[in-house]
Amino acid sequence: MSSNKDDKLNLEQQKYKDFAQQRESKRPVLTNCIKAFVIGGGVCAFGQIIQLMYIRYFGFTEKNAGDPTAATLIIISILLTGLGIYDNIAQWAGAGTAVPITGFANTISSAAIEHRSEGYVLGVGGNMFKIAGPVIVFGTFSAFAVAIIKMLLNYMGVFR
Amino acid sequence: MIKGNQSFIFESKPVIISSATIAGPFEGEGPLAKDIDVIHEDVYLGQDSFEKAERMMLEQAAMKALEKAGVSKYDVGMLICGDLINQIISSSFAARTMGIPYLGIYGACSSSMEGLTIAASFIDGQKVKYVLTGASSHNCCAEKQYRYPTEYGSQKPPTSQWTVTGAGACLLASQGVGPKVTSATIGRIVDLGITDPFNMGAAMAPAAVDTIEAHFRDMNIEPDYYDIIVTGDLGSIGHKIALDKLLENGIRIPVKIFGDCGMMIYDSKKQPEVLSGGSGCASSAVTVYGHLLNRMRSGEIKKMLAVATGALHSPLTYQQKETIPCIAHAVAIEM
Numbered sequence: 001m002s003s004n005k006d007d008k009l010n011l012e013q014q015k016y017k018d019f020a021q022q023r024e025s026k027r028p029v030l031t032n033c034i035k036a037f038v039i040g041g042g043v044c045a046f047g048q049i050i051q052l053m054y055i056r057y058f059g060f061t062e063k064n065a066g067d068p069t070a071a072t073l074i075i076i077s078i079l080l081t082g083l084g085i086y087d088n089i090a091q092w093a094g095a096g097t098a099v100p101i102t103g104f105a106n107t108i109s110s111a112a113i114e115h116r117s118e119g120y121v122l123g124v125g126g127n128m129f130k131i132a133g134p135v136i137v138f139g140t141f142s143a144f145a146v147a148i149i150k151m152l153l154n155y156m157g158v159f160r
Numbered sequence: 161m162i163k164g165n166q167s168f169i170f171e172s173k174p175v176i177i178s179s180a181t182i183a184g185p186f187e188g189e190g191p192l193a194k195d196i197d198v199i200h201e202d203v204y205l206g207q208d209s210f211e212k213a214e215r216m217m218l219e220q221a222a223m224k225a226l227e228k229a230g231v232s233k234y235d236v237g238m239l240i241c242g243d244l245i246n247q248i249i250s251s252s253f254a255a256r257t258m259g260i261p262y263l264g265i266y267g268a269c270s271s272s273m274e275g276l277t278i279a280a281s282f283i284d285g286q287k288v289k290y291v292l293t294g295a296s297s298h299n300c301c302a303e304k305q306y307r308y309p310t311e312y313g314s315q316k317p318p319t320s321q322w323t324v325t326g327a328g329a330c331l332l333a334s335q336g337v338g339p340k341v342t343s344a345t346i347g348r349i350v351d352l353g354i355t356d357p358f359n360m361g362a363a364m365a366p367a368a369v370d371t372i373e374a375h376f377r378d379m380n381i382e383p384d385y386y387d388i389i390v391t392g393d394l395g396s397i398g399h400k401i402a403l404d405k406l407l408e409n410g411i412r413i414p415v416k417i418f419g420d421c422g423m424m425i426y427d428s429k430k431q432p433e434v435l436s437g438g439s440g441c442a443s444s445a446v447t448v449y450g451h452l453l454n455r456m457r458s459g460e461i462k463k464m465l466a467v468a469t470g471a472l473h474s475p476l477t478y479q480q481k482e483t484i485p486c487i488a489h490a491v492a493i494e495m
Contacts, residue, residue: 009353010353012352013351013352013353013483014353016352016353016366017352017353017354019401019404019405020352020354020359020362020365020401023362023397023400023401023404024318024319024359024362024397025318025319025397025436026318027317027318028318032315081311081313082311084311086311086313087310087311087312087313087314088433089313090313090314090315091313091315091316091433093315094315095315097313098313098314098315103313106311106312106313107312109311110308110309110310110311110312110313111309111312113309113311114304114309114310114311114312115309117208117209117210117211130309131308131309131312
């Protein structure tokens with residue numbers, strides 16, 4: 001009776017899927033989008049305030065204020081993760097907390113905390129990139145691919 | 161004695177002479193708190209890992225059940241336990257502490273009723289005098305193994321469920337006072353093609369339907385024979401699917417006697433983070449061995465059918481895009 005997802009579902013399974021779907025509560029997509037927009041925008045606006053603060057009071061320029069700003073957001077995100085608050089905010093905010101840099105910090109710190117019981121090397125070290133790892137791998141690879149395309153286009157004189 | 165295709169009647173009527181439940185803080189805020197023997201304030205139970213905390217809860221539930229019955233652990237012939245963690249470590253490590261001859265079982269969230277069925281069979285076969293059976297689960301262990309780190313901020317869909325932190329155990333004997341295990345139906349694997357691990361209720365509902373139908377067919381009785389029929393952890397969505405599916409197949413169970421442990425253990429209004437409801441071995445173990453058996457002892461319920469459902473997938477099979485095979489075992493308990 002078991003089947004692979006790639007195989008076609010048999011008639012009984014297809015029928016059941018429809019039967020079950022009629023009775024499932026749907027993800028509230030529109031509300032989720034609005035919440036994500038508000039919270040995600042809020043995080044970015046907060047980041048902007050921090051950046052302006054660094055420029056105004058700590059002598060950074062618009063160019064190099066980005067680094068301490070990102071670091072501050074990361075520290076706040078990790079603190080909230082460690083205190084067990086971040087996941088509660090995220091259940092409400094969805095993509096609003098997942099997409100900004102705070103979400104990335106949360107993936108790494110939450111995995112590190114979770115696997116602390118297996119020791120520092122194999123536990124924390126081996127697992128902290130469990131969720132963030134694929135993002136880094138495919139992020140780096142796609143950056144590489146795009147750079148090659150840009151270089152080729154450059155070479156062919158498209159950008160001149 | 162086998163009856164029909166997959167049901168068994170325990171003629172000697174093994175007696176549940178005592179039962180005990182342990183739970184975490186979140187379950188302690190739920191509506192069944194007064195039926196839980198020990199509610200821990202800390203999900204770690206003062207241990208340094210969630211896994212140790214889970215095994216400690218199972219040990220405590222087992223010891224508490226022995227204590228209530230006044231039976232020494234040296235008189236217990238067998239311990240039958242199950243849980244959700246890889247290689248059922250909570251059960252086996254708890255059995256190491258207990259030092260009782262041990263059978264480890266794995267039926268995912270159906271382990272509680274699987275254990276009770278096996279335990280009743282051993283008593284019915286007059287192989288041993290006392291059998292202790294239990295099951296446990298821990299929210300954080302299950303999240304860690306099946307999903308994401310507990311503190312990871314992902315948004316769960318409304319179909320997802322909340323693994324119950326807790327453990328339940330009960331002690332069976334051939335004679336004594338208490339609810340009696342009269343029959344059981346062992347389920348078949350049912351897989352209707354659901355692949356989403358955040359939609360366990362829909363995946364497991366057909367297994368519950370299959371076992372409930374088989375039970376009534378084999379035993380040749382009608383649903384109104386029971387005062388209450390509870391499923392283990394279908395949650396609100398799976399519960400609705402099961403009820404409608406049974407009706408479609410011509411089995412009319414009155415809504416007021418058809419319950420679900422996953423829906424009973426939490427208050428969905430005050431604890432909205434559970435979404436569709438509770439899940440895990442402890443969902444049925446804590447509810448049946450605590451709340452429902454207490455209601456039987458007080459005379460409120462005379463006959464109960466407990467159907468624990470389990471999803472027998474692993475994180476590996478999910479990643480390999482396999483569908484989720486599910487099972488349900490039903491145990492009839494009568495006063």
